[in-house]
Amino acid sequence: GAVVSQHPSWVICKSGTSVKIECRSLDFQATTMFWYRQFPKQSLMLMATSNEGSKATYEQGVEKDKFLINHASLTLSTLTVTSAHPEDSSFYICSAELGTGEQFFGPGTRLTVL
Amino acid sequence: RKEVEQDPGPFNVPEGATVAFNCTYSNSASQSFFWYRQDCRKEPKLLMSVYSSGNEDGRFTAQLNRASQYISLLIRDSKLSDSATYLCVVRGAGGTSYGKLTFGQGTILTVHP
Numbered sequence: 001g002a003v004v005s006q007h008p009s010w011v012i013c014k015s016g017t018s019v020k021i022e023c024r025s026l027d028f029q030a031t032t033m034f035w036y037r038q039f040p041k042q043s044l045m046l047m048a049t050s051n052e053g054s055k056a057t058y059e060q061g062v063e064k065d066k067f068l069i070n071h072a073s074l075t076l077s078t079l080t081v082t083s084a085h086p087e088d089s090s091f092y093i094c095s096a097e098l099g100t101g102e103q104f105f106g107p108g109t110r111l112t113v114l
Numbered sequence: 115r116k117e118v119e120q121d122p123g124p125f126n127v128p129e130g131a132t133v134a135f136n137c138t139y140s141n142s143a144s145q146s147f148f149w150y151r152q153d154c155r156k157e158p159k160l161l162m163s164v165y166s167s168g169n170e171d172g173r174f175t176a177q178l179n180r181a182s183q184y185i186s187l188l189i190r191d192s193k194l195s196d197s198a199t200y201l202c203v204v205r206g207a208g209g210t211s212y213g214k215l216t217f218g219q220g221t222i223l224t225v226h227p
Contacts, residue, residue, distance in 0.1 A: 101205055103160075
């Protein structure tokens with residue numbers, strides 16, 4: 001299957017700092033990538049759809065100024081959590097979509113905000 | 115009503131058992147359907163797509179009933195390695211939902227010796 005990487009795999013930061021997470025499709029090009037968040041014992045919730053060369057589309061309730069998304073190339077999307085707070089601590093997962101509609105997920109980034 | 119609903123379980127079965135998971139979805143215009151599995155603290159991995167005619171992949175059989183908006187996954191001859199959370203996933207059809215995946219809350223399966 002298609003390979004998607006994420007970096008970093010885990011990060012611990014102080015409250016008020018910003019954290020950037022990278023998502024890369026390694027062996028295919030993805031015009032569309034997705035960012036999800038998963039809290040403990042809950043399922044994945046879509047945060048935003050990242051489109052190469054255009055603005056991201058955010059789901060209702062997700063602050064676009066807090067979660068900055070940049071999709072500058074067909075293989076890279078970044079999510080920046082600005083001014084992170086403890087309630088932002090979560091498992092952030094990206095996915096990239098193949099032309100078939102199947103999505104392949106990155107290994108996730110576990111964010112802990114102290 | 116949730117967009118995608120699953121029995122959360124947990125299901126606790128012995129090795130070799132057959133286990134079935136059910137899932138219902140609310141949007142009749144949904145386009146594609148999948149089962150993913152997620153191991154603890156890992157990302158979801160695609161198990162199989164679900165086709166209208168039903169499809170099988172080894173010990174796994176998926177069924178779709180569009181009229182009832184119902185999806186199922188059957189696992190035969192369970193292995194210890196099948197222990198995971200199984201996620202029913204529906205892909206949106208059109209408008210603002212196009213291409214978006216909606217996840218069920220997951221069904222936890224534990225296979226014991």
